Amino acid sequence: QKEVEQNSGPLSVPEGAIASLNCTYSDRGSQSFFWYRQYSGKSPELIMFIYSNGDKEDGRFTAQLNKASQYVSLLIRDSQPSDSATYLCAVIGGSNYKLTFGKGTLLTVNP
């Protein structure tokens, strides 16, 4: 079982729609959860982090964490073409502090 799993996509949504990105993780003791955005040819950029169960909102972004289901999601409201990128889910494990990434989901927002 992979440590962090994401649908590779591509996920295509029209401009103005809500994009929903999902991630599951295998280490039940994981403490911290992150979403990074990576444009083609660029380095990953941190956009959200969440440590507690529930929702965390920041502008158009909402991160959701459900530790019982070992599930993290990212919602992007009012999606813009500039949101088109690969979104990487990352988790810090419970037994060590290794930051492990999923393979990423490619999001395309169509004008």
Next chain:
Amino acid sequence: NAGVMQNPRHLVRRRGQEARLRCSPMKGHSHVYWYRQLPEEGLKFMVYLQKENIIDESGMPKERFSAEFPKEGPSILRIQQVVRGDSAAYFCASSPPAPNTEAFFGQGTRLTVV
């Protein structure tokens, strides 16, 4: 307020040469991660270090690769006797001393082995 600095941004090496990649963490950060990324693929964990200590090197190939983070100076990822398969983007990220905190990435070093 400089971010994570990696150099060089681009590095070309002939097969058999050595590659040295440098990473200076953000101010106040004492932990560094190194990742490798092949085109169209995800970030593959290589090593996690704090100053003068390797915390987790489970992702490092057993041969030719080494990493260090000395008390003074940048973290270094060293690849000896490079082969074409080492061509990739290498990213480092730094984080503060506290566990379970956010990590921020440098711009990466694109290594090309010819």
